[in-house]
Amino acid sequence: MTSQLIPVDPFDFVIFGGTGDLSERKLLPALYYRQSQFSEPTRIIGASRAKLSDAEFREFARKAIREHVKESDVKEDELKKFLERLFYISVDAVSGEGFSKLKKALGDSDTIRAFYLAVAPSLFGEISHKLKENGLISPSSRIVVEKPIGRDLASARALNDQIGADFGEHQIFRIDHYLGKETVQNLMALRFGNMLYEPLWNSAHIDHVQITVAETVGLEDRVTYYDKAGALRDMVQNHILQLLCLVAMEAPSSMDANAVRDEKLKVLHALKRINGAEAPKSTVRGQYRAGASAGGPVKGYLDELGNPDSTTETFVAIKAEIANWRWAGVPFYLRTGKRLASRVSEIVIELKPIPHSIFGDNAGRIQPNQLVIRLQPDEGVKQWIMSKDPGPGGMRLRHVALDMSFAATFQERNPDAYERLIMDVIRGNQTLFMRRDEVEAAWKWIDPIFNAWADSRQEVQGYTAGTWGPSASIALIERDGRTWHES
Numbered sequence: 365m366t367s368q369l370i371p372v373d374p375f376d377f378v379i380f381g382g383t384g385d386l387s388e389r390k391l392l393p394a395l396y397y398r399q400s401q402f403s404e405p406t407r408i409i410g411a412s413r414a415k416l417s418d419a420e421f422r423e424f425a426r427k428a429i430r431e432h433v434k435e436s437d438v439k440e441d442e443l444k445k446f447l448e449r450l451f452y453i454s455v456d457a458v459s460g461e462g463f464s465k466l467k468k469a470l471g472d473s474d475t476i477r478a479f480y481l482a483v484a485p486s487l488f489g490e491i492s493h494k495l496k497e498n499g500l501i502s503p504s505s506r507i508v509v510e511k512p513i514g515r516d517l518a519s520a521r522a523l524n525d526q527i528g529a530d531f532g533e534h535q536i537f538r539i540d541h542y543l544g545k546e547t548v549q550n551l552m553a554l555r556f557g558n559m560l561y562e563p564l565w566n567s568a569h570i571d572h573v574q575i576t577v578a579e580t581v582g583l584e585d586r587v588t589y590y591d592k593a594g595a596l597r598d599m600v601q602n603h604i605l606q607l608l609c610l611v612a613m614e615a616p617s618s619m620d621a622n623a624v625r626d627e628k629l630k631v632l633h634a635l636k637r638i639n640g641a642e643a644p645k646s647t648v649r650g651q652y653r654a655g656a657s658a659g660g661p662v663k664g665y666l667d668e669l670g671n672p673d674s675t676t677e678t679f680v681a682i683k684a685e686i687a688n689w690r691w692a693g694v695p696f697y698l699r700t701g702k703r704l705a706s707r708v709s710e711i712v713i714e715l716k717p718i719p720h721s722i723f724g725d726n727a728g729r730i731q732p733n734q735l736v737i738r739l740q741p742d743e744g745v746k747q748w749i750m751s752k753d754p755g756p757g758g759m760r761l762r763h764v765a766l767d768m769s770f771a772a773t774f775q776e777r778n779p780d781a782y783e784r785l786i787m788d789v790i791r792g793n794q795t796l797f798m799r800r801d802e803v804e805a806a807w808k809w810i811d812p813i814f815n816a817w818a819d820s821r822q823e824v825q826g827y828t829a830g831t832w833g834p835s836a837s838i839a840l841i842e843r844d845g846r847t848w849h850e851s
């Protein structure tokens with residue numbers, strides 16, 4: 365079966381922060397790729413403080429497409445058509461200048477309107493209110509916001525209140541781009557499109573779960589944001605907890621947005637709080653020191669930052685537990701970090717050992733079955749099983765993988781997460797977006813970890829760039845007689 369491009373209704377897509385980094389690297393290229401799904405008339409309107417003409421914005425977009433879309437995918441006639449749908453309006457979110465112009469441009473029609481806020485979260489409330497005051501919000505309008513949604517529960521609530529004062533929850537699309545990744549959506553296909561796994565998917569058969577999101581990059585020009593956030597806020601509160609939810613949730617009754625989000629929410633509510641006394645045993649905070657990464661020497665975090673006093677964590681490992689019937693007693697080991705040994709995101713489901721071996725000592729060690737879901741790169745699924753070593757020598761067993769590589773199995777291009785997510789915004793499908801209560805439930809679990817770190821004065825531990833993080837992270841899992849899966 366080949367992929368299908370289902371046309372969407374005509375829409376106006378307004379990008380606040382239209383000349384920013386996200387617009388350049390992700391939004392404009394994603395829109396370009398999906399142009400063949402558009403119906404006419406569809407317009408993309410860049411909106412930011414800079415004073416630009418339509419022609420200048422089009423030139424910005426041309427460069428963005430040339431730089432961020434694969435060369436063979438850029439066709440001159442399609443690019444020309446794409447650029448013709450681009451317009452630009454200078455808008456100042458603080459003074460309100462430009463909103464009336466935007467209103468005039470959008471007119472009174474009930475065409476779908478998506479307001480994408482690719483700006484600092486401190487401007488979310490301001491922009492949302494100005495849209496309302498200027499009569500720009502129609503029943504078919506939607507607003508799209510990116511993380512970080514707050515830096516703790518209180519600030520997330522405040523942000524949600526601000527936007528919620530102007531838009532209904534069904535109009536608010538909170539992006540977690542991990543949910544747009546093909547391999548992450550495939551988690552649901554794997555779990556709920558097969559009979560094979562469900563009977564085993566519980567504490568009777570699963571020993572533990574590991575979720576790793578490792579990166580080799582460092583600060584990447586995001587000094588101010590990252591040092592205020594740190595790995596727990598930047599990666600765990602959103603991406604990693606979303607992955608955990610997809611692994612742990614009950615089968616929703618359908619792919620309906622609320623059916624799926626209700627189930628994820630139950631998992632978040634069932635996460636056991638990590639309090640002050642437990643934090644040193646169940647969590648590790650790390651910060652990279654100078655080392656080697658991606659083929660060359662790299663500076664330590666503090667040097668890269670230019671502040672010797674920062675205690676921001678660039679690495680976190682957590683032993684999480686879900687207090688419900690399905691998962692009681694099954695640890696979920698989570699880890700993420702910058703400047704690690706390699707870039708890999710994967711989920712490992714390790715089953716319990718067999719209860720008794722019939723094979724004797726010559727068979728070698730009978731290792732537990734593992735299901736390894738590789739989200740990126742080299743996307744695929746490996747199921748590790750014991751198999752007989754061929755040939756003479758008696759019954760010797762070997763751990764081998766049934767290996768399904770996405771690239772080898774599917775010929776289609778692997779689309780970027782933003783392509784799918786933007787089209788879902790236009791369709792009004794919220795399945796892959798975070799509902800308000802999910803975001804807040806995630807903070808409810810994260811906040812106590814920060815408090816525990818502060819109360820117990822749990823120090824940030826150094827690790828050499830290019831390694832797998834602090835030794836305490838290895839100890840965290842090895843204390844339980846387990847090891848991190850070698851990627």
Ligand code: BG6
Nearest residue numbers: 511541579581598599603709740
């Ligand atoms: C972002 C984080 O949400 O996700 C970044 O803010 C991180 O720090 C990025 O690098 C990772 O995304 P991906 O798609 O490259 O795995």
